[in-house]
Amino acid sequence: MVDLFIDRVLLKNNKDQDELDTEREIVTRLHNRILMLFFASGACETCQRFTPTLSNFFKRLTDEFYVDRSAQLVLLYISLDHSEEQQEVLLKNLPKKCLFLSYEDPYRRELEEKFKVEELPTVVVLRPDCSILIPNAVEEIIHRGPGCFRNWKEAAELIDRNFMIKEDFEEKSMRSFTDPFRRLKYKVEDEKKAKKKNVRRLGGGRLEDNGGL
Structure with missing residues (x-):
């Protein structure tokens, strides 16, 4: 419409x-x-x-x-x-x-x-x-x-x-109705990948932020 x-x-x-x-x-x-x-x-x-x-x-x-x-x-x-x-x-x-x-x-x-x-x-x-x-x-x-x-x-x-995700619904360019669900899934997966890159496991299981080093 x-x-x-x-x-x-x-x-x-x-x-x-x-x-x-x-x-x-x-x-x-x-x-x-x-x-x-x-x-x-x-x-x-x-x-x-x-x-x-x-x-x-x-x-x-x-x-x-x-x-x-x-x-x-x-x-x-x-x-x-x-x-x-x-x-x-x-x-x-x-x-x-x-x-x-x-x-x-x-x-x-x-x-x-x-x-x-x-x-x-x-x-x-x-x-x-x-x-x-x-x-x-x-x-x-x-x-x-x-x-x-x-x-x-x-x-x-x-x-x-x-x-639907609010910002997806209000976007001027409306994609398929399933797109917000896919993007939410990918957003979570991307955050997990980023976390793995910035954190290294030390001895004894302690986690340390690797930052930009």
Whole structure:
């Protein structure tokens, strides 16, 4: 899904509407996550009624008040409004962790066409590889709530990032998902080799640091 937004500017739904406008920021935020594209409009009454449900759904999966480990889930609001004021109507009721495209960004309409959005609201659920997991998850979210995320995670074959090394996960250049495990193994082996080179065994079994001598 990173490919969908790598050259775009994503905004955070906070007071200052901070930008994610670098490749590193976008990769870090979106990589190895399931993405919900929320197509809606502030002028749509059905969207207004659904937004608190979606907001609660997202919070219960990502907010530390409800869960110990935040789900690998991103919510991105794709406004199909006809004015910036209409866009703000729903943003006010969406979580602060939600991302969105600015009203001026024509990419909103490109995404609408790409995912063949025919009704509002629509929540397109994407796997990390950008393929569609669910064309519209609105009814599932309403009737099943946060419990449906487990099925999404299994269907997406999502790799749990909690087992990855932090610095590896945040690297701009993402290698294979097994690479962090291999590098951890090699790191331990390299440390053992270095220790053998810098230490020599003396008589009686006492160890002495050989330093740089």
